[in-house]
Structure formats: C-alpha cells, structure tokens
Amino acid sequence: MIIKLPEHLTEASTRNLREQIEFTRTSKCPNIVLDFSEVQEMDTTALETILRYMDRVAQHAGTIRVTGMSAQAATFLELTRMDSVFAMYEECPNAMPAVAVPEFTQTTAVSRAEMQVSAA
Amino acid sequence: MIGAIVTLEEDSHLENGDAISFTPEANLGSKLVTWNVLGENVLNRFLRKLETISAKNIVFLSESSGRVVGNSANHSRYAADGDESYSSWEEAAQTLLSQGVQTLLLVKLATYIEVDLVDLVQFHHATSSKLTQVFFENQPISMVLVQASELRTKGISLRRQLANIIPLRRRYQYKEYSNPLAGLDDFQQLYMDAFNGECSLTPVGDEIAPGVWAGEGVSIDPLVTITGPAYFGTRTIINAGCVISGPVALEQECEIDCGTTLEDCTLMRNTYVGPGLNLKNALAGPGWLYNLERLVALTINDSKLLGSTYSNNLLSRAKSLLSSPVQRRMGSTFFSQTASLHIPSRAVLDRHLKAESHFKSALPQEDNRENPSR
Numbered sequence: 001m002i003i004k005l006p007e008h009l010t011e012a013s014t015r016n017l018r019e020q021i022e023f024t025r026t027s028k029c030p031n032i033v034l035d036f037s038e039v040q041e042m043d044t045t046a047l048e049t050i051l052r053y054m055d056r057v058a059q060h061a062g063t064i065r066v067t068g069m070s071a072q073a074a075t076f077l078e079l080t081r082m083d084s085v086f087a088m089y090e091e092c093p094n095a096m097p098a099v100a101v102p103e104f105t106q107t108t109a110v111s112r113a114e115m116q117v118s119a120a
Numbered sequence: 121m122i123g124a125i126v127t128l129e130e131d132s133h134l135e136n137g138d139a140i141s142f143t144p145e146a147n148l149g150s151k152l153v154t155w156n157v158l159g160e161n162v163l164n165r166f167l168r169k170l171e172t173i174s175a176k177n178i179v180f181l182s183e184s185s186g187r188v189v190g191n192s193a194n195h196s197r198y199a200a201d202g203d204e205s206y207s208s209w210e211e212a213a214q215t216l217l218s219q220g221v222q223t224l225l226l227v228k229l230a231t232y233i234e235v236d237l238v239d240l241v242q243f244h245h246a247t248s249s250k251l252t253q254v255f256f257e258n259q260p261i262s263m264v265l266v267q268a269s270e271l272r273t274k275g276i277s278l279r280r281q282l283a284n285i286i287p288l289r290r291r292y293q294y295k296e297y298s299n300p301l302a303g304l305d306d307f308q309q310l311y312m313d314a315f316n317g318e319c320s321l322t323p324v325g326d327e328i329a330p331g332v333w334a335g336e337g338v339s340i341d342p343l344v345t346i347t348g349p350a351y352f353g354t355r356t357i358i359n360a361g362c363v364i365s366g367p368v369a370l371e372q373e374c375e376i377d378c379g380t381t382l383e384d385c386t387l388m389r390n391t392y393v394g395p396g397l398n399l400k401n402a403l404a405g406p407g408w409l410y411n412l413e414r415l416v417a418l419t420i421n422d423s424k425l426l427g428s429t430y431s432n433n434l435l436s437r438a439k440s441l442l443s444s445p446v447q448r449r450m451g452s453t454f455f456s457q458t459a460s461l462h463i464p465s466r467a468v469l470d471r472h473l474k475a476e477s478h479f480k481s482a483l484p485q486e487d488n489r490e491n492p493s494r
Contacts, residue, residue: 010421043422071414079409079425081398 002033002067009073011045021053030062037068042076051082054089065089122241123177123221123268124170125212127228128153128163152301153229156371156389157310158351159324159335162232162301170225173237177219179212210278213271221268228262232299232310234320240265240292249290251282256298264289296320304410304417308403311386315349315367323351335372353389375429384412392427406430 001024006013024032034050054064066089069077077083153162170178216224223244225237235254244252244265251270254263271281297319299310314321315331325335331348334340338352341360350364353372358364361379368382371389376382379396387393388405401413406428409418420426 041419041421043420044425071411071416072418075402075409075411075414075416075418076420079397079399079420081396 001031002035004035004037005039007038007040009039009042009046011043014046014049017046018049018053021057030057030060032057032062032064034064034066035068036066036070036073039070039073042073044080047076047080047082051085121177121219121221122173122175122223122225123179123216123219124175124225124227125179125181125209125216126163126166127181127209127226127262129182129228129230152307153232155307156353157232157307158314158321158333158369159353159371163229165321166227166229169235169237173225173241175225177216177221179216181209181212213278217268217271224266224268224271226262226264226266230262231301232297232319232321233261233263233294234296234298235261235263235294236296240294243292244290247290249288251285251289252292253289255291255293257295258293261298304403305412305415308386308412311369312367315369325351325354331366359395373429390429392423392429394425394427397425 003017003020003024005017009017021032024030032053050064057064066086069086069090074083077086153166155161167178213224223241233254233256240252240254243249249265250267252265254261266282266285270285271278273281297313299313299319300306301310310319310321313319314323323333325333325338328334329346329348332346332350332352334352335354335356337355338358339356340346340352340358341362343360344358344362344364346364347366349366349368351369352358353370353374355373356370357375359376359378362376363381363383364376365381365383367384369386370376370382370391371387373389374387374391374393376393377395377397380393381398381400382393383398383400385399385402385404388403391404391406393399393404399409401411403410403412404426407420407423407426409420409426410416411418
C-alpha cells in the first residue's frame with residue numbers, strides 16, 4: 001500500500017497518518033510505501049510517528065519503504081540526522097510497492113540455490 | 121555641503137536589521153541590506169562610507185510609501201530631521217536643497233557595492249559634471265551625484281529638472297566588487313567572498329585564531345572543534361561537543377546547543393540551533409532554513425530545532441540566578457522544572473526566585489554544610 005504523505009506533515013496530520021498505517025499494519029500484507037514527494041513541511045512529531053511505525057511494522061514481519069523524497073523532507077531529515085536512517089528504507093524508483101525484507105530475500109535465494117544443487 | 125537621499129525598496133525597517141520575522145515565502149525586496157553580514161549590515165557599512173565624504177544631511181526613504189523609515193538610535197546622527205516625514209521623494213529633496221546642500225547624492229540601496237565615494241565626488245567635481253552616475257561593468261547603478269544648482273529652477277518639478285540633465289550625465293566606471301543581493305544565494309555569496317578576501321567587507325570583531333573571528337562576549341566551550349574560516353557574532357554561545365566546519369558565520373546572539381554540527385552555513389542573529397543537529401550548506405534564521413544545495417526553503421515551527429534565542433535568554437538568566445547552593449542541592453529535579461519553561465514571564469521568574477529564597481532558608485548554613493560534624 002502506498003501512502004501519499006501530505007504537504008504539511010505536522011502534528012495535526014499525524015493522526016490521519018497513524019490511522020492509515022495502523023489499518024495497513026493489521027492487514028495480511030503489511031507492506032507500506034511512504035511517498036514523501038509532496039511533503040513541504042515536517043516536524044518532529046511526524047518524524048517520531050513514522051519511526052515508531054517503522055519499528056512496529058517490522059515487528060509484524062512487514063516492511064516500510066520510503067520513496068519520492070522531496071527536497072524539503074530531505075533537508076529536514078538531514079537536519080535531524082535521520083537521513084541515514086531513512087536511506088536504509090529508500091525504495092528503488094522502479095520497484096513495486098510491496099518489497100520483501102532483505103533477510104527474507106536472502107533466505108529465498110539460498111534455498112533456491114540449495115534446490116538447484118539438490119536437483120543436479 | 122553634500123546631502124544624500126538613501127532609498128530602500130518597500131518597507132525595509134532600518135532598526136530591525138534581522139531576519140526574525142522572515143519567512144521563506146516572503147518577498148525579500150531590499151531587506152537584505154538590513155541583515156547583518158559578519159557583524160554589520162550593508163546599510164550601516166554604506167552609512168559609514170558616507171562619513172568619508174562628510175555627508176551631513178541624510179534622509180532615508182521607503183520607495184513604496186515615500187516616507188522616512190529611518191532615524192533609529194543608530195542612525196539618528198545621519199538624519200536630517202529626526203521626526204520629519206516626507207510624502208514624496210521630491211519633498212525630501214526640496215528640504216535638503218533648502219538647507220543649502222550643494223551636491224546631492226541619490227542612492228537606491230538594494231545591492232552591495234564598494235564604490236570609493238571620495239573618488240566619486242572628486243571625479244564629479246573635477247569633470248564639472250552636472251550629474252554623475254555610477255556604472256559597474258557598463259551597467260548603471262542606482263547611485264547618482266547631482267549638482268544642486270541644476271535643481272533650483274522654480275516652476276519646474278524636481279523630477280523634470282532631473283530628467284532634463286540626465287542626457288548630460290557623466291559615467292563613473294568602477295571595477296571593484298559588487299553583489300546584487302537579489303536573493304539568499306547572493307547573500308550567502310557575500311559571506312563567501314568576504315571570507316575569501318574577494319571584497320573589502322571585514323568581520324566586526326577580533327581574529328582569535330587564523331581565520332576565526334569573534335565579537336565581544338562570545339562563549340565557546342573548550343570541547344568545541346572549529347575549522348575556519350568562521351565568524352562568531354557578539355554574545356554567541358557555542359556549547360560542548362559542537363563541530364564547526366567553515367566557512368561558517370554566526371551573527372549576534374546565536375546559540376548552538378550541545379553536539380550539533382555546523383558545516384558551510386550561516387546563521388542570522390538570535391538563532392537557536394537545538395542539540396545534536398546537523399546543519400550544513402544552509403542559511404538559517406529563527407524558524408526557517410534555506411538549503412543552498414537543494415535551493416529550497418523550509419519553515420521549522422519547532423523552537424527546539426531552530427528557534428529564537430530571545431526566548432532562551434530569559435531562561436538562561438533564570439538558570440544563572442538559580443546557580444547557587446540550592447541548585448546543587450536540588451539537582452536535576454529543580455533544573456527539569458526550569459527547563460520546561462518556554463518563554464518565562466516576569467511572573468514565572470519571580471515565582472522561581474521566591475522558590476529559591478524558600479530553598480535557601482530551608483538549607484543548613486554554609487559552615488555546617490562544609491563540615492557537618494561542627
């Protein structure tokens with residue numbers, strides 16, 4: 001699910017964001033892509049909410065990815081030193097919304113290789 | 121006798137000279153000339169230049185309203201008449217002419233220019249020019265010197281008289297430094313050029329280390345790493361663990377909280393930067409930030425990140441007032457109460473002072489604390 005973040009990502013808009021993430025988190029496929037392309041303003045409350053849900057979704061074997069980082073959002077994250085954290089969650093431009101966690105991909109690759117070996 | 125009319129675009133406030141009320145969306149106009157650059161704004165620097173040509177009668181006008189906007193405490197010595205206001209440019213010029221001004225300097229100050237005014241006046245007189253206009257790289261600058269005798273014809277408006285002598289103008293070419301100050305990028309460029317010695321703009325303060333200047337009352341914690349060039353304006357506070365990687369300029373009364381990194385940035389006066397932040401390639405003021413790399417402006421409505429030191433000054437005062445045996449005794453509990461104050465009012469301070477005296481009276485005497493066995 002792609003969540004397009006609002007222009008003003010502030011305390012006032014975090015309630016809506018929280019509801020959206022909560023709804024997706026409790027669904028069967030808790031894979032969330034946060035689209036920052038329209039974000040013009042951010043504050044620490046919104047940042048805290050996103051970080052908290054990144055953690056919660058990960059606990060439920062889901063993923064959160066970020067995409068379309070606007071210049072304003074990137075500047076805010078750099079100021080708060082969160083740019084390196086969000087860089088780890090950055091979505092590839094052409095990737096599909098739902099992206100598997102790296103550990104899962106790695107495990108699958110290994111088991112496929114094992115299958116090929118066993119098949120040979 | 122030389123008189124001058126200095127015109128500023130729109131409603132620039134001379135005494136403000138800061139960026140506190142600035143928002144990224146705001147139209148800058150010629151406001152940048154009233155923002156401090158390395159301790160002093162462009163307008164004041166220009167006014168000091170006017171002293172070199174002994175200009176006695178100086179009037180400030182706002183272009184939009186044609187009224188006097190200046191005459192603050194800093195500029196009163198330049199003002200022709202402290203409380204006089206003019207409904208138009210012509211009225212102001214007429215007043216100066218009636219005061220016996222022989223040469224009139226007309227300036228629209230929106231750019232930073234390093235014209236040698238003494239040389240300009242000498243050129244004007246030596247060439248017996250009726251009107252001399254300053255040119256930079258063959259482009260006219262809004263700075264002209266006019267012979268007052270050419271404007272004394274009765275029955276014709278001053279504008280008309282001025283228009284009549286424009287075809288007879290002489291060009292004064294200068295090749296020194298000029299900065300259009302058209303936006304925040306130009307403003308930042310002025311800082312860089314000053315640091316690199318490409319213009320004659322010098323920092324207000326002392327060079328405390330090679331490439332590091334500081335104004336009066338600057339407080340820098342010993343646990344701060346500084347790489348120049350850097351400028352610290354008057355009463356700026358740099359707290360422990362900060363890393364300053366130049367070129368960095370902090371105007372008056374800024375405060376950088378613990379562990380923050382500043383790199384290639386400029387802070388307007390009274391800017392508070394919160395703890396543990398990373399500010400780089402930016403021009404910032406209280407509540408706003410302009411990223412020079414991404415060319416975007418950001419409003420930050422969080423005073424814990426980028427706020428104003430106005431609100432913190434009172435808090436610091438309160439803390440220093442409370443830095444007594446009481447504070448040591450009460451430890452962090454008492455401090456957490458004070459730290460929660462955002463803008464302590466006088467009433468709040470009084471309350472804390474009362475609390476202090478209450479705690480003091482509750483404490484044992486000084487001698488007893490040093491030697492309890494006594």
